[in-house]
Amino acid sequence: xxxxxxxxxxxxxxxxxxxxxxxxxxxxxxxxxxxxxxxxxxxxxxxxxxxxxxxxxxxxxxxxxxxxxxxxxxxxxxxxxxxxxxxxxxxxxxxxxxxxxxxxxxxxxxxxxxxxxxxxxxxxxxxxxxxxxxxxxxxxxxxxxxxxxxxxxxxxxxxxxxxx
Amino acid sequence: xxxxxxxxxxxxxxxxxxxxxxxxxxxxxxxxxxxxxxxxxxxxxxxxxxxxxxxxxxxxxxxxxxxxxxxxxxxxxxxxxxxxxxxxxxxxxxxxxxxxxxxxxxxxxxxxxxxxxxxxxxxxxxxxxxxxxxxxxxxxxxxxxxxxxxxxxxxxxxxxxxxxxxxxxxxxxxxxxxxxxxxxxxxxxxxxxxxxxxxxxxxxxxxxxxxxxxxxxxxxxxxxxxxxxxxxxxxxxxxxxxxxxxxxxxxxxxxxxxxxxxxxxxxxxxxxxxxxxxxxxxxxxxxxxxxxxxxxxxxxxxxxxxxxxxxxxxxxxxxxxxxxxxxxxxxxxxxxxxxxxxxxxxxxxxxxxxxxxxxxxxxxxxxxxxxxxxxxxxxxxxxxxxxxxxxxxxxxxxxxxxxx
Numbered sequence: 001x002x003x004x005x006x007x008x009x010x011x012x013x014x015x016x017x018x019x020x021x022x023x024x025x026x027x028x029x030x031x032x033x034x035x036x037x038x039x040x041x042x043x044x045x046x047x048x049x050x051x052x053x054x055x056x057x058x059x060x061x062x063x064x065x066x067x068x069x070x071x072x073x074x075x076x077x078x079x080x081x082x083x084x085x086x087x088x089x090x091x092x093x094x095x096x097x098x099x100x101x102x103x104x105x106x107x108x109x110x111x112x113x114x115x116x117x118x119x120x121x122x123x124x125x126x127x128x129x130x131x132x133x134x135x136x137x138x139x140x141x142x143x144x145x146x147x148x149x150x151x152x153x154x155x156x157x158x159x160x161x162x163x164x
Numbered sequence: 165x166x167x168x169x170x171x172x173x174x175x176x177x178x179x180x181x182x183x184x185x186x187x188x189x190x191x192x193x194x195x196x197x198x199x200x201x202x203x204x205x206x207x208x209x210x211x212x213x214x215x216x217x218x219x220x221x222x223x224x225x226x227x228x229x230x231x232x233x234x235x236x237x238x239x240x241x242x243x244x245x246x247x248x249x250x251x252x253x254x255x256x257x258x259x260x261x262x263x264x265x266x267x268x269x270x271x272x273x274x275x276x277x278x279x280x281x282x283x284x285x286x287x288x289x290x291x292x293x294x295x296x297x298x299x300x301x302x303x304x305x306x307x308x309x310x311x312x313x314x315x316x317x318x319x320x321x322x323x324x325x326x327x328x329x330x331x332x333x334x335x336x337x338x339x340x341x342x343x344x345x346x347x348x349x350x351x352x353x354x355x356x357x358x359x360x361x362x363x364x365x366x367x368x369x370x371x372x373x374x375x376x377x378x379x380x381x382x383x384x385x386x387x388x389x390x391x392x393x394x395x396x397x398x399x400x401x402x403x404x405x406x407x408x409x410x411x412x413x414x415x416x417x418x419x420x421x422x423x424x425x426x427x428x429x430x431x432x433x434x435x436x437x438x439x440x441x442x443x444x445x446x447x448x449x450x451x452x453x454x455x456x457x458x459x460x461x462x463x464x465x466x467x468x469x470x471x472x473x474x475x476x477x478x479x480x481x482x483x484x485x486x487x488x489x490x491x492x493x494x495x496x497x498x499x500x501x502x503x504x505x506x507x508x509x510x511x512x513x514x515x516x517x518x519x520x521x522x523x524x525x526x527x528x529x530x531x532x533x534x535x536x537x538x539x540x541x542x543x544x545x546x547x548x549x550x551x552x553x554x555x556x557x558x559x560x561x562x563x564x565x566x567x568x
Contacts, residue, residue: 003219005227012282034282036275037240037248042223055226060240063282072238075227087289124293 001044002052004162005075006155009068009101010082011093012061015115018145019082020058023155028146035060038072045156047163054159068097070104077162078109080154085114085142086122091129098138109161117142117149184265185247191218193258195229207264208245224251225262231255240271248272333388334361337395342368348444350567351378354541355560362560363390363435364507365398375412376442377401380564382456382507383435384481393433397425397482401439414439414452415492418479422454422490427483434483438505440475442497442566449497452490455481459505460527461495466502466534466567472527475503499568504530509559510544516553525551541565 008016017035022028024041039058044051057076062068073079081098083091094112101108112133114125130140141157143150168176180186187202187209197218204210212221219225224241234255241251243264248271252263338355345351351368363383371377381397383390404411406420417439427434438459440451451459458476479490497503511526529547534540541563549555 001220003223003226013286032283032286034275034279036271036278037242038238039242040224053223055223063285071233071236074232077227087293089289 002050002163003055004052004077004159005055005057006158006162007057007059007073007076007079008082009059009073009079009094009097010061011084011087011090012063014061014082014084014087014090015145016061016080016082017058019080019113019115019143019151020056022145022148022151024056026148028148030146043155045159047156047160050163052159052163054155062093062097068100070100073101073105073108076105076108078111078158080113080158081110082113082115083125085116086119086124088124088126088129091125091133095133109158111154111158111161112138112140113150113154114140114142115145118144118146180265184267187264189218189222189262189264190256191225191229191260191262193230195219195225197221198259202264203266206245206266207243207247207249209243209264222262228253229260231260234260240267240274242271330361330388333391337361337365337391340395340399341366351564352541352567353562353564354545355562356545356557357560358386358509358557361388361391362386362562363394364509364560364562365391365394366505366562366564367398367402368564369402371404371411371441374443374445376444377411377439378442378503378505378564378566379437379439380456380505380507380562381435381437382509382560382562383433385433386560389431389433393425393430393435397421397435397437400424412441412443412450413492414441414450414477415479415490418452418454418482418490419488422482422488423486425483426486430483434481436481436508440503440505447496447498448494449475449503450492450494451475451477452479452492453477454479454488454490457506457508457511459503460530461497461501461503462531463498463501465500466540467536469533470502470531472531497568501568503566503568504563505566506563507560509557509561510548510563512559513548513551514558515551521548521551 008020010016012034013032018028020041024043035058037060041056043054043056045054057072059068059072081094083094134140141150141154143154145151185203185206187204187207189197190199192198195218197212197214197216200212200214204212209222231253234253236253238251240248242248247266248268249264250267254261341355344353353366363386366380368376368378379401381394383394400406400421406417406424409416409420411417418437421437436456437454438456440449440459442449453476458474461473461475462470464470475495477491477493480488511521511523513521529544544563545561548557548561
């Protein structure tokens, strides 16, 4: 069976672990539990006639004192760059991570997730900023780990991208 | 390397092995698992099969082999059993050793500290966003308040201008009212509009040396529109500006007035009119009425209680029906007598409890004896205000008194 390593990256508190829990176990908890280090999950998906095992690396969020270790991405076929739609600073953290990945690992397929789409009333990211990043080649998907909206579709979209 | 005796080194190794639950894997250059040992169960890695691909059995290895750097460390990796390990990768010729050392306690402690720090950071970020939103809302409110203040100032300026114009209009309405007469008989009046501009107007004039016309108009409603129509009707009567009309004949006058002031052409406004003509030599009063309250004739000396006679005549309000006709009535008018012509605002007075003053209360006041030095028109006005419970009445208060 094909195996593909996919890393989830982003600032702390954007919902990376919740996205994995929603995708792998179809559960969600409102309680925020920070991730230290790395947690690995595996999910097998069918892509046409082929089955692919996705090895999901849920990597601790980046903060002001601890940057994501690029060596953890070694061997990753792709990654999901997660931002919290209600915290504009997390989109800037995502752009910083993405530029370091390009510098150190080259161009690796990725999708950018604007998570917490259920909190539409608190949405704080400007359309102009999104447009600028889209112009730079980013592909955005809106997700909500809480409601499940867009979660499975986004993981499988990336899986399909990597299976080509 | 530490230069330690073998027994100490062995003790140290035993200590690490015990406290860190050491487990190991050995993977060759074909990424086949060739050896596995130590506390593998502790990490949920039991049942590994040597001689088979390592990455299929241990997902964390996916993509990491062959090693790009050695030694290589992945800190705090949560293992399938829930325990947390530091995972050390060490190249050994063509194979790679993978050592797992339990750091669950350190991980949990680090997580507690990090959780608090992140909770605080998220809280302060949320607080900063709220402050930003509040400041934006405050700025918006300040701007709206400023705009409101500017609008209010503009409105006040407009209001003051309109008030001034209304006062000018009111002055004009009052200026064209005829002055009280003392000869050859006394004619006095009180005119108190309920707003700055009312719907009442009146007039009197000599048609010829023998005939004296007296009239009162009450337009429905108040304000500029009603005042304009009222003044226009009064002016029509004063200037006798109705074609082919004998102004000595009240019925004919009201019929012509009704033709001239149909409500369809006057913004749906209509009015009541009492119109009388006093023939001095004959001592006769002829009168007609267009929906107006009857005038009251009180005969006898003013210092005695008199009998009030209602001078009513049939006819609808002016302006409602073009086909209307007005019945003319007449009565003798000899001295001593007082004729009162008034609008409904003089007797339709509401009390503070909501009840209405009776018309008989009004006629009682009119027929009461008048004491020396007393002005019966002021007495009536004061009585109306007293009944109403305030200076400003609900409707225009207009009354004329002709005393012979």
